[in-house]
Amino acid sequence: MSLKYLELKNTSENCSKLIFILHGYGADSNDLFSIATYWQRFLPDAFFCVPNAPNSCQVNPAGFEWFDLMQTDNDKITQESLVSLEKLQEIIDQKLDDLKIEHNKLILVGFSQGTMMSIQYAIRQKKKIAGVLGYSGKIYNYELLEKELISKPRMRFLHGNIDEIVPIDEMYKSVEFLKKKDFEVDCKAYEGLGHSISPDGLSDGLDFIKNLTS
Template identity: 35%
Template sequence: MPTLPGPRLPPRSGRAPRQLVVLLHGFGADGNDLIDLAQVWQPLLPDAAFVAPHAPEPCIQGFGRQWFSLTFRDPHERWRGVNRAAPALDAFLDAELAAHGLSDRQLALVGFSQGCMMALHVSLRRARAPAAVVGLSGMLVLEEGKGPESLAPALRAVPPVLLAHGDQDEVIPVDALFLSGEALAAAGVPVEWHLSAGTGHGIDEGALHHAGLFLAEGFARAKGLERAGGAERAGGVERA
């Protein structure tokens, strides 16, 4: 049984899954808000299974779910939150991969807003790197009072990352895209970014298009590494 419930979509091909895409929703939403993204990307990923788990906690706003509480009054709440929520998400990923007989190289994470925070935090700390990570309208969470240099010692895996953000985002300002990208790059994480002009806290067609291509390329690259006999490791960190 999965550790977190949520909607699913099986591979379009009708075959057994060869990849798994996990969609992580934002604060006050649930998995139903993101599962429709699967239909957009299925033509590019016909052998991928999609799952959008509901976050473990009811949202403090009174509707939807949350990965962790956000009051916006405590500067440390994001850091404490991602660390507290990480074990449940890790357990979910392990259970899903085991159920499908897949490895982390056949896994991709896509997170929106608070789900982006979770996708980045967890993927960089798994024992093996996922094939790709897409962060939409979110940010990399660093410990309050510490700079980008604090990320490198925590890395266990280095997956390729795509960040996408609207330049009119009123919830998480677009500066988060550039600060997160700079921190990831400084830690040696390969990162690309897409800026959606005229877009607020949401996902436009351009971001969806780039994310789909990025996922397909990530899975193809990971498959090539698998055939070659492994992933590159540097300083004990796996690079997908």
């Protein structure tokens, strides 16, 4: 079954970039749709797509998950993530085709588990996408990343230094790993910020997106 999603169409006549925003564990597309509405004012040529993850969340049945964080079997977690990636691949391919946009104009933005999915999606593409912007996230499965690594798009990670869900050290570990793999990647930490996105983070993320496709 195809993923359900919210979309926000470009306001200019020319649609020249596609931005997918992926929510975190137990959330849904409504949680991050406000990011699209805010950024649209500055990115009139962008088409935004904010999908729900395919599975009902085990902890919060009103929300969704890309894979079950309560699962203790790592093989099952990996399989769930791969199934979700295939469903994500399907909807992204369809949108790129519908809008007649090339992969190098595709940007993935993720929060927490959505960042994990964005990274894994991006590195497995035969055609390199424009980039990945990750909030409060990390690489979830290093072994899987190395196994599927084909492409090395630009990445930027933004993270609160008192994040209690995904400790900031996890972000630094991910960045160092990617640098060793010759990715163009950087990061920024925000003082006093927990597991969330700050106004400064939204502005810094917007600047990253503008620079990707300018």
